Amino acid sequence: MKKILISLLLFVFAFSAYAMAGDLYFGLSAPLTGDYAQYGEVFKKGVELALEEFNEKGGLNGTKIKLIAMDSKGDPKEAANIAQKFVMDKRIIAEIGDFTSTCCLAAAPIYQRAGLVQLSPTSSHPDFTKQGDYMFRNIVTQEAEGPYIAAYAYKDLGKKRAAVIYIQNDWGIVAKDNFIKGFKKLGGTIVAEEKFNPGTKDYTNILTKIKGKNPDIIYIAMMYSEAALLAKQMKKLGMDVPLIGTGALYSPKLIELGGDAVEGLYCTSSFYPYSDNPVVKSFVEKYKAKYGQIPNMFAAQAYDAAGLLLAALKSINGKITRKKVKEALEAIKDYPGVTGLTTFDKNHNVKKQLTKLVVKNGDFVEFKK
Amino acid sequence: MLLKGEKLIKRFGGLLAVDNVDFEVKKGEIFGLIGPNGAGKTTLFNLITGVMEPTAGSIYIDEEEVTKLPPYEIANRGISRTFQEIKLFKALNVEENVMLGMVSNSKIGLLNTILHSGTYKREKRRIEERAYNILEIVGLKHRIGWQAKNLPYGEQRMLEIGRALATSPKILALDEPAAGMNEQESDKLLETINYIRDKMDITIFIIEHDMKVIMSLCDRIMVMDFGQKIAEGKPSEIQNNPLVIEAYLGREE
Amino acid sequence: MFGQQIVNGLALGLTYSLTAIGFTLIFGVLGLINFAHGEVYMMGAFIAFTLVAFLGVNYFVAFLLAIAFSGLMGYFLELIAFRPLRNAIPEATLIATLGVSTFLKEFANIIWGPEVHTINTPFLSSSFALGGIQISVIQIVILIVSVLLMWGLQLILYKTKTGYAIRAISQDMGASYLMGVNVDNTIAMTFVIGSALGGAAGVLMGTYYGAFYPTMGYMPGLKAFVAMVLGGLTSIPGAVIGGIILGISETLAGAYISAGVQDAISFLILILILLFFPQGLSGKKRSA
């Protein structure tokens, strides 16, 4: 009887613009191959875990939410192709991704025109959410994180002379600009500002240069895998200056790769796996059970991105449309995610509570004065 | 004087490949260049066609000095040549090889090509007709449409002559055209060379090992040995010149 | 400061040189660019990583096994992507190696995952100061291994029958065949040796940077190509010098201009050198 009813309903909906047949889908556009594949991979893991939990609990009144993951290689053109494919696929009600801001920006006009939510777990490019009202991000912008880290360095750690090393990509530039602005405002001096091109693995020349400037601390705007290499090279050069950086450094991999070279590294993170928060505890346990590793910040960001969308779906009354998903996302207040309580502001950016972390005895611990 | 070389010297490291050679080629004659292997004949050819720059000395075509001009400039002043080691455009057709001798001097430019203008079509037809003419002269009309690399060896040599003819040269410089040809083919070659000189009014400058070809063909002959000119004269004079005989016999064991 | 930068540049340059040796050997014999060399380098590194990290094999033993494995890979690479194309245009071979390279990179991505791995070698990564300049043990090891490999390769090339055959083929393949050289076997041997050298470079570089990942061969492969051209294409010592020049110029450009332009500067130097020495720094003139 129920089946007949559903089929009947489907038959009716098949003629309406946003009719959904059977299960609903999220699209995931992420770099599954190529240079950024390690981040795309955890995106996929985080989202899949969120959906699995949701569906086990009965889904959306019996409707399962599934995932269509596509590989963008970190190439903006591919991300745009994926976007076009997703917006044409009427089963897809929202999109998660991409990892890099360039991919998000290339895809944005397509999602915006078609009216499909693009929720990036990591894009921190200031222009991203300005591309239209269907763009959302679930990561603290560097406008918020930069000054926060600056205060961490200047006030909490008492460092007055900072050197800056950043990766020459959109994220790196915005991150270091905001840190520098915040640090100078507090009265600190920037003694050196060095960049490197993506793909560089040898930082010894810029490190040697910085060594001559005698900074108290080095702010690094880069990902954890690069930071581990950099820390090791510092050690080999006999440099003993503390490092500080953004949530992009928070990953168990940092310690695995960097060993004792990253001991004493400071960073902030919206996600801390050893937090007492029960939501976080349950997430870390399940993630560990499923994938055999502790989640990093990128996995947590993606997990929450999926969680936010699922919460939005649940709040929708009646027929689910792409437009309603967008409106429901805007209406979410204080969603209890593993990366903290989340609310989108009117520009679709988020504010999150950041935790100050430090690497001690081969593990990340909360920084306490 | 159509072609003149004055005190030409070409040095490769310590080796003097061409050593102070003077020569003159008169309009309308068939001028032969002979000498043992390694005498510097091909190097001399390379100098007069601009493939190599002489270390010293000068070259004149029609009283105009052309000494250090690049090969295409020299070609445009009226010397066209063939090579001892065949240098055909192997992937191109027989007729395309011949036409290439004409295109650069035609009105077929890039713009006309793109626009397919009237000039382009007229020139294309003119070139094609002339190419068929030349193929007739060198006896290769039956090979039209063939890729150059698929021709028998002797015909490849004839094709190279045809290609050189297509530039409408004043002087045709042939580097051992009979090499690798059988009796029948070299008879055809002789006939063709005579035709080119007599009917087309083109001066011939020829390097050849085949004495039969040289003696029956040439009006005058120059002999080189160890980079130096050792004799010059009519075939009959050369045949009896003791220096020449020594140069050839002395080299044989 | 300047002294330290020179040491930094030298160390970076040696990493390029090490990769360039195998690359140049293969190019020297066949005159073909092997785009898959960087992936052989990566596979060699991953084999060593797997042996050390998962099977607890001694680092040195793992290093030797990885070299052997890379050599074997070179053999199959030649069999699959080069031998069938020996009479084809060089561009065809290039695209074949590109196909192999793409395949291997993504294959490694699936087997080992895309993330960066590392192995712990506390002794190798320790460093000491020498007159105010910091030098690490692994840098010394790389220097020694590069010299040994270069020396060993020259021994093979100039003292063994295989080496004689390799040199003969690099001069004139057709004539070598007529002179009774077993061309098939010799070319296969060249690939085995060249790829083994590539694998060795991969393991050392993985250890040096403490990073093993599927795309690790891309940049070194590119730089090896450039180093080889700088060194004049077929000269092994030339390639080593080319690599060192590349490393030092990059490091200095990064240190005294900006790290943003360091790669651009190194390519600019390459172009300028080629404009003034169109045959590379130590290259002999090849006939047209």
Place this chain on the structure above:
Amino acid sequence: MEKRGFYLYKLIALILLVLGILFPLLVSDQYVIRIINMTFIYIILSMSLNLITGVTGQFHLGHAAFYGVGAYIAALLSVKLHVSFLFAFIAGGIGAGFIGLLIGLPTIRLRDIYLTVTTLGFGEIVRLILLNWVSVTRGPMGIPGIPYPEFFGIKIMSQIDFYYLIFFVLILSVVVLFRITYSRYGDILRAIRENELAAKTLGINTTIYKVTAFVIGALFAGLAGALFAYFSAYISPDSFTFAESINILAMVVIGGLGSMPGAILGAVILALAPEAFRFLAEYRMVVVGLLMLGVILWRHSGLIGEQTAIKFMNMKIGGK
């Protein structure tokens, strides 16, 4: 002498033209049209590289640089100076052609692999300039908000509008590049590739021809870049990498080096294959790699080799 009749290629071109015009009426899927649009852009790139590398024989590994220069010139002109589409589009092509001349003149005397590595280095230098000259190119931030093309009162907005715009430019490129390649002019370029010395002794100034081929190739790559900039509305240095140069080269080689129909087919295959295998997620590039290897092992001189293409261009139907 010559057989009369109708050239076969003209018939096929006509059929393709009609199909091309009708295509958006038959297929309404926006995604498919987008992919076809990208494929058209790749065809222009692959044909232009074929002129340089296939026909003229200059092994060029930096074609993405010309593509990028065209895209950036068009994007910067339209975003910063609000220049009209037609002007920015043509400027993109001419700018890239000019860069081609700049790099072509000094390097053209380099031979073989030395030329190859120089073009590679040049390509990287261009990308690094785009990445690091932040005050002009916005560096890694890329250029967002490239406006819709507008000319003669027509505004290009939808995928289908873009389809016809790109299709028109494609036809133009095909006509020009085919005419150059399959003509006496093309024979000269091929002759230079086959034996430069012999060409010189026939009175051909080979340097001028080589540089011209280089500039024309760069110009069309620049036009393709300008189209891409408008089409995607956002560009960043990530789209003009060495990997992209190699990708374009692979299209040319798989299709058949020196063969224009081959360059088209190669572009179609390599632009569509990654999309067709998209459902394989992380396994997709493995398959693409194997496909590339398989094709080249199967047909060494490409799917439509140069000689096959030339025969095809001369084929006639009817008449005798």
